[in-house]
Amino acid sequence: MLGDPKVNKHIHILENIDDGTLGWLYENALATAYPSLYEGWGLPVGESLAYGKICLASNASSIKEIAPEITDLIDPFDRRRWASMIRHYAGSASARARREQMIRDTFVSTSWQETTRQIIDALSHPTMKQPARAYNLGDIANVTRDGDGRHYLGSGWYQREKWGCWAKQINPSLRLKFVHAPDEELVLSVLAKVLKPADASRRYDVRVNGTVVATWCFPPVASAGAEGQQVLLQRAVIPASLATSASEMTIEFIADRLTPVREVSPATVDRRSLGLGLVTFLIEAGSRMGDTAVLLSTRQPVRDALGAGPTLDLPRMLTDSRHRPSPMMDDWIRDLAHIRRFGAPLGTDGTAAVNGSVILALGLARVRFDRDLTISLIVDAPAATSGQALTIGVFVNDRWLQSIVLDSYAAVQFDIVVPRAMVTEFDPLNLSLLASGKPGTAPAFIVSALRLGQGMVLSSERRVMLATDQSLAIGIAPHRQLPPINMLDGGWYGVEDECLWSIAQQGRLRFAVSPAKRTALAIELEMDRIASGRDDDRIDIVTTEGNTVASVAFPPDRPGVRKVIVPIALEDDGSSVIELGLVPNNPAWPSRTDPAADPRRLGVRLLSISPIEFRCSEANRELVPAAPGDLPVRLLEGWHKIEEAGAWSDAPIARVAFHVEKDAQALVVVGTLRPDVAAEATVAITIAVDDGPDETMWIEPKDGSDYSLTLPPLSVGVHTIAISGIEPHSLHELGFSEDRRALGIWLSAIRREPQRDVAMAEIVGDAITSVV
Numbered sequence: 001m002l003g004d005p006k007v008n009k010h011i012h013i014l015e016n017i018d019d020g021t022l023g024w025l026y027e028n029a030l031a032t033a034y035p036s037l038y039e040g041w042g043l044p045v046g047e048s049l050a051y052g053k054i055c056l057a058s059n060a061s062s063i064k065e066i067a068p069e070i071t072d073l074i075d076p077f078d079r080r081r082w083a084s085m086i087r088h089y090a091g092s093a094s095a096r097a098r099r100e101q102m103i104r105d106t107f108v109s110t111s112w113q114e115t116t117r118q119i120i121d122a123l124s125h126p127t128m129k130q131p132a133r134a135y136n137l138g139d140i141a142n143v144t145r146d147g148d149g150r151h152y153l154g155s156g157w158y159q160r161e162k163w164g165c166w167a168k169q170i171n172p173s174l175r176l177k178f179v180h181a182p183d184e185e186l187v188l189s190v191l192a193k194v195l196k197p198a199d200a201s202r203r204y205d206v207r208v209n210g211t212v213v214a215t216w217c218f219p220p221v222a223s224a225g226a227e228g229q230q231v232l233l234q235r236a237v238i239p240a241s242l243a244t245s246a247s248e249m250t251i252e253f254i255a256d257r258l259t260p261v262r263e264v265s266p267a268t269v270d271r272r273s274l275g276l277g278l279v280t281f282l283i284e285a286g287s288r289m290g291d292t293a294v295l296l297s298t299r300q301p302v303r304d305a306l307g308a309g310p311t312l313d314l315p316r317m318l319t320d321s322r323h324r325p326s327p328m329m330d331d332w333i334r335d336l337a338h339i340r341r342f343g344a345p346l347g348t349d350g351t352a353a354v355n356g357s358v359i360l361a362l363g364l365a366r367v368r369f370d371r372d373l374t375i376s377l378i379v380d381a382p383a384a385t386s387g388q389a390l391t392i393g394v395f396v397n398d399r400w401l402q403s404i405v406l407d408s409y410a411a412v413q414f415d416i417v418v419p420r421a422m423v424t425e426f427d428p429l430n431l432s433l434l435a436s437g438k439p440g441t442a443p444a445f446i447v448s449a450l451r452l453g454q455g456m457v458l459s460s461e462r463r464v465m466l467a468t469d470q471s472l473a474i475g476i477a478p479h480r481q482l483p484p485i486n487m488l489d490g491g492w493y494g495v496e497d498e499c500l501w502s503i504a505q506q507g508r509l510r511f512a513v514s515p516a517k518r519t520a521l522a523i524e525l526e527m528d529r530i531a532s533g534r535d536d537d538r539i540d541i542v543t544t545e546g547n548t549v550a551s552v553a554f555p556p557d558r559p560g561v562r563k564v565i566v567p568i569a570l571e572d573d574g575s576s577v578i579e580l581g582l583v584p585n586n587p588a589w590p591s592r593t594d595p596a597a598d599p600r601r602l603g604v605r606l607l608s609i610s611p612i613e614f615r616c617s618e619a620n621r622e623l624v625p626a627a628p629g630d631l632p633v634r635l636l637e638g639w640h641k642i643e644e645a646g647a648w649s650d651a652p653i654a655r656v657a658f659h660v661e662k663d664a665q666a667l668v669v670v671g672t673l674r675p676d677v678a679a680e681a682t683v684a685i686t687i688a689v690d691d692g693p694d695e696t697m698w699i700e701p702k703d704g705s706d707y708s709l710t711l712p713p714l715s716v717g718v719h720t721i722a723i724s725g726i727e728p729h730s731l732h733e734l735g736f737s738e739d740r741r742a743l744g745i746w747l748s749a750i751r752r753e754p755q756r757d758v759a760m761a762e763i764v765g766d767a768i769t770s771v772v
Contacts, residue, residue, distance in 0.1 A: 004763055020031070020450055026051040029091045030096065035076050038272075045071060046047065054099050056085050061159050070103050089128035122645050132248045135176040140296065144305045151280065152176050154250065158272070163231075163305050164193075167275030169259060171207075174251040174281065175638045181247075185286045186238040187369055188251065190305075191231050191296065191318065194218050195259045195275030202259070207234040207252040213238055215426050218324065219341065220363065229278055233318040233326075233365040237424040250308055253278075256425065256548050273450035286370050293318045293365060324428045326363030332376075332451045332491060334503075336360065339450075341430070345441070348598045349493055349561065356435035360450070361428040368454055374429060376451040378491045378506050379404065380601060381444060382592070392445060395432040396422050397660040405425040406439040407435055410587050411448060411504030411601050413490070448503045448601050449491045455682035464657065468521070474500045483609075487511045490581065493600055497529075502603040504589065507582045512693060513568065513611045514576075520614035521576060521663075523566045523633065523716050529554055532586035539604055540564050542581045549580075553691050557571040558653060561607060563636040565657040567718040582606065614659035614718070630659045630749035631667070636720065649744035649749040653724040658750050662712045666753045669709040669721070672746040676735050677726055678705035685709065685725040685745070696725070723747070 001011050019024075020427060024048065026032070031054035036596055042063040048055040049067055057063050059073040077753050089096050133151040135141070141149030145160045156172030157165045188206070196202045199220045206214040214236030243249075258273035280302055280729035296302050297314035308314045319326040325338040333339075334349040342359035343351040351358055367373055381390040389407040393400060396418050404414045416431075423429065435444040464484040466472065473496065474479045475498035482495055489510040491503030513521065527539055530555065541550040552564035566575045572609045580605040614632045638654030639647045660667070668686070677683055678701045689710060698709050711721070728742035 002446050013074075017183075019325075023051075027051060029053055031056060031086075031241065033082070033086065034063070035074070035082060036060065036063065037076055038268075042066055044514065048108070049103055049107045052107075054084065054089055054103070055098060056089075067107060070099075070106050072099075100144075119474070124689045130175075132175045132177045134179050135283065137182065138282070138288075138489040140280060140282050140299055140307060141300050142280050144277050144301075147280075147305070148359075152281075156275075157278070157711065158274075160316060160715040163307075164191075164277055164279035166277045167258075168254070168272065170275065171252045171254045172275060172278075173253075175248065176251075177248045177756065178527050182240075184243070185240040186243045187286050187289045187293045188236045188238055188290075189196065189282045189284070189396055190234045190253075190301070191255075191281070192234060193231055193269065193279070195261070195264055195274045195277065197259075197264055200259075203256040204234075205254045205513050207254055208238050209246055209250055211242060212254075212634050213242070214424065217426070217428065230321055231277075231318060232261050232321050232324060233296070234427065235292065235365065235369070236427075237369045238283075254498050259508045277361055288743060289367060289368060289370070291315070307576045318657050319410055321363075322622065324361070324363035324365070325365075325451070326365035326428075327452050329456065330451065331485070332449050333486075334493060335489075336447065336450065339363075341379065343447075345359075346446060346448075349600055350446055350448040352447075353433070353435060353445050354443070355405075358433045358445075358446045360431045360447075363428045364423065365427075366421060367452065368456065370418050371419070374453045374455070376600075377414050377416065377420060377433075378411055378448040378450075378454065378503055379406065379407040379414060379433075380409060380446050380448070380504065381435075382409055382446070383444075384408055390444060391436045393434045393436065395430075395434065397426045397430050397520075398432070406445065407590070411446075411491070411506055411603075413506055425548075442563070446601070449506075464571045465610070466511055466513050466612045468513060468610050469610045471608060473608045474498070474606060474710060478749040484511075491581070493602075498607065500606045501600065502582055502606065504587055504601040504603045505581075505583045507604050507606070509609070510579045511583070511609075512577045518719065521568045521570060522579075522612045522634075522657070522659075523568055524562060524576060524608075524610040524612055524636075524657075525566065525582070525610040526562055526563050526610075527552065527582065527717045528561045529584045529606070530588045530590065530602055531556065531559060532588035534586050536587055538584070539564070540583045540585065540711065542583055545581050552690070561637060563655070565612070565634065565636070565706050567721060580749075612657075630751050633658050633747075633750055639747075640743075646748040647724075648741070648745055648746050649723065650728055650742055653722050653742070654747075655720055656747065656750070657718060657720045657721045659718050660716055663713070663715050665714065667711045667714065668751045668753055669711065669723070669747070669749075670751055671707055671748045673699075673701060673705045674726070674729070674731070674734075674743055674745070675705065676729070676734050677701075677745075679696055683726070685723065687711075688713070688724075691722070695726075 001416050002506060003006050003011065010352065019621050027614065032044065032048040034042065034055060034057040036042065036058045040062065042057070044445040045055050045063060045066045048348065056074060058076040065317055069225050072085055074085060081635065092761040094200060107122065113593040136150065141152055143149040143153060143160060143164050145162050150160060152174045154175040156167055156169030156171035158168045159165065196218060201220055201766045202218045205212045206216065216234050231337045253276045255275045258275050260273045261268050261270040280296065282381045293315035327333050336351045337345060339360045339362055340351050341361045342357055344354050346352045384390045384406040389405050392414055394402050394404060401418065402416065406412060446575045464487040468611045472483060474483050474495065476482065476495050477497045480498055487509060490508030491506035493501045493503060529537065529539055531537055535556060537554040538551050540548045550566040552562045552566050554562060559600050566580065568578060570576050584603050589600065589602045591599050612634055635642060635647055636650050636655035636657055638651035640650045681700065681703060684696055685699060685701045686694045688694045689711065695708065721744060726744045730742055731739040
């Protein structure tokens with residue numbers, strides 16, 4: 001008020017005045033105003049009435065109990081009513097006279113001697129303890145101004161407000177008795193505010209009937225400023241020994257200290273010191289506990305108390321705070337900044353050890369307390385080798401749990417099982433990773449991603465179903481699609497414009513396909529990787545059991561995107577569940593050779609996923625055969641768009657995939673040579689089956705441009721062939737037509753020749769022969 005030029009000339013603040021001056025002020029006042037939010041009694045109200053003066057007073061706390069008939073009681077937040085009443089009495093001498101006469105006729109002053117006598121008399125009588133109110137397990141008790149949870153408030157609380165109530169003591173309490181005696185451990189869930197400066201910490205011990213059952217810690221956060229307005233979800237386990245042994249329960253929230261409001265907001269007029277700010281609490285049987293954040297978000301009184309609109313993601317707001325971020329269960333997270341307490345950021349993904357250490361604080365608001373917790377980490381040690389392995393000690397809440405060993409620079413997933421007893425004792429759970437040995441200048445290890453799991457999600461609940469005519473082109477660009485989050489298992493970075501990178505060798509896919517008919521089924525994966533400089537770079541497609549079901553090579557002379565066909569087995573119901581890992585050998589992320597480069601552990605660059613049925617179908621023109629007896633063919637890389645009767649290659653090497661229905665089937669590749677090639681005396685064409693060795697054959701075109709190439713006998717299943725030997729050129733430049741495309745060789749079909757089928761046992765050698 002002193003700094004407000006509109007009122008500072010009219011308002012005078014008097015301090016440290018003596019009794020004589022105070023009496024003079026009362027005697028000469030038109031009226032008194034007492035807009036207090038809370039008082040233990042409100043002595044100035046009685047003093048004003050004792051002088052026969054009108055008193056405009058707050059209707060909050062105990063003030064309204066002093067002399068309600070002759071006190072003008074007003075809501076302390078109703079500014080218009082205060083202004084109206086002050087103007088009324090200030091401007092009407094007759095109104096003042098009538099009200100003052102009523103005060104003189106009615107008010108009876110109580111002397112200090114009488115007050116003393118009443119106190120002594122009250123103390124001479126035995127005190128009566130307020131009985132605890134009955135509570136049904138599972139009830140949500142709101143302690144807001146209009147909530148029914150007020151009956152459970154014990155000592156140590158300020159007056160209830162619209163959102164809830166603040167604690168005024170170090171150890172505020174709840175008191176209750178259960179309608180039905182519990183026969184197992186219980187879980188206490190609390191929605192509450194914590195008032196503290198951002199750079200300070202607070203600690204609360206939860207004590208039940210004199211026994212501490214949990215500790216809640218609110219550490220400093222990086223940003224400066226005030227905290228306290230965000231409502232958080234805290235939980236604690238009440239052991240069965242406590243839950244079943246007493247008819248009544250007293251729950252205390254014991255703070256390490258109260259926080260003066262002025263310490264957080266220096267300009268405030270609020271002189272209180274506050275502890276926990278309670279909104280809602282819930283006690284439920286441990287075996288019946290679900291996702292409490294979701295449960296509370298469905299209750300309209302809770303949303304009203306928090307001012308949460310219908311579109312607000314309340315479960316996330318309650319659990320994903322700066323104080324105690326609680327990761328969603330079963331979701332991999334890469335941005336560890338909000339849970340990192342010690343370590344260095346690794347770009348926007350992951351964290352690097354500092355002095356051989358990483359410390360993470362994991363909120364437990366989404367965790368069940370009736371089972372163990374598995375923390376999965378993707379970790380790599382840049383300098384580790386088989387001869388110089390790195391050992392990392394894993395500590396939970398400052399207690400050693402296990403060690404993990406890295407004997408190469410490859411990124412590895414480790415699963416850390418935290419026993420149930422350790423999960424329930426401290427929130428947040430502090431996970432410390434400490435490398436042994438002398439710290440070096442480079443990070444001893446990198447944590448790229450983290451996931452919490454408790455084995456609660458069934459595989460069927462996480463499967464994404466793809467149709468066989470549904471190709472998923474991955475990316476955030478307008479013409480591409482975001483992959484469903486449940487499809488991405490293991491470690492993946494964020495989706496980019498036209499691709500998705502795996503974290504080193506840890507990228508996994510999980511989805512299901514339901515083909516229209518029981519036929520040959522496969523998955524086409526369009527991928528790329530960073531070259532290591534070695535000749536044997538490849539990507540292996542492996543099952544959850546570690547079996548390699550497909551591979552695609554990336555030789556140095558043929559860089560770029562490759563497609564791999566992965567055969568898929570059908571279940572009895574005709575569907576197929578796919579769980580595959582994409583594993584590049586020779587990991588070669590950019591920062592391995594250039595420390596200033598992209599720090600991410602880039603593994604496989606995934607561009608698209610396409611389920612394939614190898615059958616004739618108008619829905620998939622790429623598999624439509626040209627004539628009866630032709631196999632459905634899937635064009636991989638190196639081709640122009642398919643035309644009515646075939647396709648031209650547009651690269652020096654072009655690959656196709658097809659399905660063989662029975663062993664030792666005779667297959668012939670048929671097509672047409674470009675006119676300038678057909679004019680040559682002999683033409684060399686190279687074919688490699690299933691990424692095997694190249695086999696070169698010579699064709700003598702003679703009178704025509706058609707060619708046919710006989711493949712070696714193949715087993716049942718999906719196979720690929722790579723055709724090379726003819727460099728693409730434009731027919732326009734060659735003077736044959738107006739077609740300006742670069743064309744190589746024309747593929748018409750891969751044809752069965754039943755009359756040439758032979759038994760596999762009779763085949764000698766597998767050399768490719770030519771048919772002119």
